[in-house]
Structures are given as C-alpha cells and as structure tokens.
C-alpha cells in the first residue's frame with residue numbers, strides 16, 4: 568500500500584475547528600486515493616515568511632520519511648513549483664498538494680471516456696507550468712529532474728501543448744454524443760437516483776443503507792456499469808442509485824471541468840439527493856451548500872433535488888430545529904436522516920417515489936404459448952406484477968410505464984384477432 572505523510576499549514580487567523588477539519592478532510596482524501604496515512608504534521612504559517620517552509624520543518628519531514636518509508640508527502644495547502652521541487656529534493660520524497668491528490672482521485676472515479684479525457688486534460692494543465700519551470704532551469708544549466716518533478720526534455724513542453732489541443736478537439740466532439748445519452752436512457756424507461764453532496768457528508772453510507780445488497784445491476788443501461796451503481800426498490804419499483812465523488816470547495820479552475828465530468832451520472836439522473844452533514848456548524852453547512860448548488864445548477868436540466876440532512880444522531884433536537892430554519896432558503900422541505908443508524912430512510916424512499924413518473928395499472932390476457940410466457944416474464948422485469956393466473960390463458964394484473972402496457976396490449980389484441988400472437992417483444 569502507498570504510504571503518505573500529510574502536512575497541514577495552519578492559518579494563524581483561522582479558528583482551531585477549521586484547521587483540524589482541514590487535516591481530517593486531507594486524511595479522508597488520501598485514504599480514498601488509496602494511501603495509508605503514516606503521519607500527520609501541522610505547522611503554523613509564519614506571516615512574515617508567508618509560504619516558505621522552514622529548515623526545521625523540512626528536516627522533520629525528512630526524518631519522518633526515512634522512518635516510515637513514506638512514498639509521498641501531501642500538503643493541504645497549494646504549493647508552488649519551486650516549493651514542490653525544494654521539498655522533494657530535501658526530503659527525498661515525491662511531494663504533491665491537495666489538488667494533485669484530488670486529481671488522483673478523479674482519475675480513479677472517472678468512468679466515462681469523456682471523464683477520463685477531462686482528467687487527463689487537468690493533469691496536463693497541472694504539468695504545463697511545471698514543465699516550463701524545469702525547461703528554464705535546464706537552460707540555466709541546472710539539472711533538477713528529480714522526484715516530484717521527473718526528468719524533462721526540452722521538447723516536453725511542446726508535447727504537452729500538442730496533447731492538450733488534441734484532447735480539447737476530442738472533447739468538443741464528445742459533448743454532442745453525451746447529450747444524446749440522456750434521451751436514450753429516458754426512452755428505455757429507467758429511473759436513476761443520484762447522490763450528490765460535499766465530501767464526507769455521508770453519501771456512501773446512505774448508498775449502502777438504501778441499496779439491495781448482493782443485487783447485481785443488470786447491464787442494460789450502460790456499456791460498463793460503474794461499480795457505484797446498484798438497484799433498490801420503492802413500493803415495488805426498481806430504481807438505480809448512483810454514488811458520486813464528493814464536492815470540494817475552492818477547486819482551482821483547471822480542476823473544475825475534470826470534477827464536473829466525474830459527475831456525469833448526476834446529469835443523467837431523474838432525482839438528485841443532495842446530502843448535507845447537518846451536524847457541522849451552520850456557517851460551514853451554508854458555505855458547502857452554496858458550493859454544491861453552484862455546480863449542480865449548471866449540470867442538471869430539470870431533475871428535482873431532494874435535500875437530505877444527514878447525521879442527525881450527532882446533534883440535539885433543539886440544534887436541529889434551529890439549523891433547519893437557518894438553511895431553509897437553501898434546502899426547502901428537507902428529509903432528516905441518520906445514514907449510519909438507518910433512521911429516516913423509508914421517508915426518503917417515499918419522497919423519491921413521489922417524483923417518479925406515474926405508472927398505469929392494467930388487467931391483461933395473454934396466450935399460453937412460448938410468446939405469451941415470454942411476454943409475461945418480460946412484464947415481471949419491466950413492471951410490478953400484482954397478480955398472475957394461468958387458466959386457458961394468462962391473466963395478468965400489471966403496473967408499468969405507458970410504453971410497456973401499450974406493447975403488451977398490442978399482443979393481447981393479436982390474441983383476440985388471430986389466436987396466435989407473434990412474439991414481438
């Protein structure tokens with residue numbers, strides 16, 4: 568397992584809670600990128616020296632790297648190229664900042680080709696200024712090419728620029744295909760529910776609480792189904808639930824598109840659950856909600872958003888009432904849950920149900936034949952079969968979307984007309 572040392576440089580003016588929650592955020596990010604966190608270091612920024620890391624701290628980091636065998640030093644704070652270079656050299660360990668770490672996570676979460684290209688584009692944008700600096704250092708006859716910086720040739724910068732322009736062209740072409748996907752999905756009649764929300768809000772916990780464990784999602788919708796999509800049922804209706812990568816505040820501009828493309832599933836959803844950690848101080852809740860709204864507004868077309876206030880087990884009834892009223896303008900009619908304790912889940916499911924397209928209920932008569940049987944089994948897949956009887960024909964009481972009922976009715980008519988319906992389904 569890859570080992571990482573985390574460094575958080577405290578803002579002297581920032582309150583303690585803020586500083587420690589940043590370190591916690593970095594730790595969770597590192598873990599979701601697959602690192603084992605071997606040590607955590609904090610440093611209070613010296614306002615006079617601004618972003619310089621002192622000799623003492625660098626020595627401390629070198630010692631930790633040597634003792635723990637860490638493969639990476641990860642800073643919460645954004646680092647300049649020269650800082651990355653200097654720290655990598657001194658500590659003999661690859662050094663990255665939070666944004667590079669986030670990029671690593673996006674790379675693992677990117678499922679669609681479009682998302683993968685966006686992530687690659689962001690990586691190249693991150694690399695480009697690095698390449699420029701290295702090339703200029705090389706020209707000064709210094710030869711860095713070490714650790715976090717890699718070894719660079721003179722042509723490297725040019726290669727990056729070429730690749731960036733090729734990716735941009737390719738992405739422009741893909742945008743159109745992608746927009747067609749939503750239409751295709753609707754024609755197939757699937758309802759998808761997507762989980763969105765700030766990182767650490769409890770999306771994945773809620774995901775595991777809601778889905779039918781061990782139920783494989785049938786591979787009918789996507790060519791490769793993401794491992795974070797599973798089925799679940801509400802009042803007999805089968806739905807798909809998708810977990811997504813969490814929102815993070817203050818993303819630099821070169822990361823935003825990569826981030827949005829990992830949310831492609833949200834763009835395809837019929838209902839969006841916006842999960843909020845309601846146990847946090849109200850100012851932080853508001854700030855995170857605004858960040859989520861900004862992104863969602865652009866991304867979605869007309870899907871309803873259900874606000875889900877999670878982690879209520881952590882706060883008193885009184886605090887909850889107070890917070891709900893303070894954030895009401897951002898989260899109207901929220902559903903209150905505790906994902907880890909499983910409370911409020913049924914209410915949430917019923918709320919989701921209220922947004923689903925209405926299905927028709929019909930009594931149908933089908934022939935006892937291969938085609939009749941296959942239609943009946945198709946109805947089990949596509950709708951809710953309330954009752955089925957086998958006499959000289961198959962009597963089905965079924966609830967399903969319009970297209971399914973209409974197709975089945977066409978076959979029923981054939982039964983009456985010819986006695987031998989063709990297998991049309």
Ligand SMILES: Nc1nc2c(ncn2[C@@H]2O[C@H](COP(=O)(O)OP(=O)(O)OP(=O)(O)O)[C@@H](O)[C@H]2O)c(=O)[nH]1
Nearest residue numbers: 765766767768769770771772812813878905906907
């Ligand atoms: N007390 C309490 N803790 C919870 C609840 N739901 C989730 N947590 C905890 O919150 C932390 C984050 O939960 P996750 O489900 O991983 O959060 P997430 O939104 O998927 O986070 P990202 O994947 O990083 O975006 C975990 O330590 C959970 O155990 C809850 O209802 N109550």
Ligand SMILES: [Mg+2]
Nearest residue numbers: 770771810811
């Ligand atoms: Mg998660």
